[in-house]
Amino acid sequence: MNKPLDLQIQVALFQWLGERSAKNGGVFTWKELTTEFVFGGKVITLIGQTGIWFPKGWAMPVSITTSFKGPYPDRFDKGILTYSYRGKDPNHRDNKGMREAYKTKTPLVYFEASSKGKYAAVWPVYIVADNPSALSVTATVVSAPAIAYETIEATESPLAREYSKREVEYRIHQPIFRDRVLTAYKSQCTLCGLRHEELLDAAHILPDKDPDGQPEVSNGLSLCKIHHVSYDQKIIGITSDYQIKVREDILEEIDGPMLKYGIQALEGKRLILPKRIEDHPDKAKLERRFEDFKKKAV
Ligand SMILES: [Zn+2]
Missing domain, CATH: 2.30.280 (PUA domain-like)
Known part of the structure; x- marks a missing residue:
C-alpha cells in the first residue's frame, strides 16, 4: 500500500x-x-x-x-x-x-x-x-x-x-x-512586556549579513512589531547596559497615545531580560548597534 x-x-x-x-x-x-x-x-x-x-x-x-x-x-x-x-x-x-x-x-x-x-x-x-x-x-x-x-x-x-x-x-x-x-524571553517584548506571541518577532541586533550577525539568542531581541520597526528605523536605541533611549526629536513630538505610552514612555527604562545569563543580549553587539543609532540621532 x-x-x-x-x-x-x-x-x-x-x-x-x-x-x-x-x-x-x-x-x-x-x-x-x-x-x-x-x-x-x-x-x-x-x-x-x-x-x-x-x-x-x-x-x-x-x-x-x-x-x-x-x-x-x-x-x-x-x-x-x-x-x-x-x-x-x-x-x-x-x-x-x-x-x-x-x-x-x-x-x-x-x-x-x-x-x-x-x-x-x-x-x-x-x-x-x-x-x-x-x-x-x-x-x-x-x-x-x-x-x-x-x-x-x-x-x-x-x-x-x-x-x-x-x-x-x-x-x-x-x-x-x-x-x-521567544522561548528565552518567555514570549514577551523586551521593551514593553507585550505577551501576544502573534505580535512578536525575533529581531537581530547585528544583521544576518554582518560577520558577527549569527542567528543566536545573544544576537537577538524579542520585540513586538511596533518596537521591532522602531528599533530598525532608529527611533529607539538600546545601550550596552540594557537601557532604552528614544531619539530626541521623537521625544519632543506631540501625537496620540501610541506615541506617548508606546514609545516616549520607554525613555530611560531597562530591558526585560531572559532568565538565563547566557541568553542576555551581547553587550559588544548592542554597543555597535547603538553607535549606529547615535549617528542617526544627531
Ligand atoms: Zn513592545
Whole structure:
C-alpha cells in the first residue's frame, strides 16, 4: 500500500502545514505533529521516535527529522541536505523507504529540532540521489519539483541551488531563531512586556549579513512589531547596559497615545531580560548597534 502516493493526503498535509505555520511561526510542537493532522477522519502521525518516519500502514516515509544540536543546527549545505541512513544496512526498511521515495519522486517533510519538543518544518523535500556506499541520501527543497528531481545534475544548477538555499534560510533558520529567542524571553517584548506571541518577532541586533550577525539568542531581541520597526528605523536605541533611549526629536513630538505610552514612555527604562545569563543580549553587539543609532540621532 503506497499511501504517500495518494495525492490528496499530500495536498492536505502541505496545506495544513502552511496554515499552521502562519500561526506558529513555522515551528511545530511534538503534540501538534503527532495528534492534530487528520485525514479521512484519522489522525496521521507526522513524526516519530525514529528519524525516518512511516505513519502506520505506509510503505514510504512521510518525514525525515534531525535532532542535531549545534549553534547552526542543520545539515543543509547551500540548500542541499545529506541525510544519513538508519544504521549501516542499506536494505533496512527505513532506508528502503527513502529509496522508494527517491524512485517515485514522492515529496517528504523535513523536520529540524529547534528547542525542546519543537521542530521547524520544511516541505516539499525531494530525495535527488541515493548514495548506498556513503550510507546516505541527498535531498533538496523545492516548490517546483520539475527542476528538482529530474536529475541530480539539476540540483547542481546555480539557480536551483540558490533557490533551495533561500528556502532553507527562510523556512528553517528564521523559524528556529524566532522560536529560541521567544522561548528565552518567555514570549514577551523586551521593551514593553507585550505577551501576544502573534505580535512578536525575533529581531537581530547585528544583521544576518554582518560577520558577527549569527542567528543566536545573544544576537537577538524579542520585540513586538511596533518596537521591532522602531528599533530598525532608529527611533529607539538600546545601550550596552540594557537601557532604552528614544531619539530626541521623537521625544519632543506631540501625537496620540501610541506615541506617548508606546514609545516616549520607554525613555530611560531597562530591558526585560531572559532568565538565563547566557541568553542576555551581547553587550559588544548592542554597543555597535547603538553607535549606529547615535549617528542617526544627531
Ligand atoms: Zn513592545
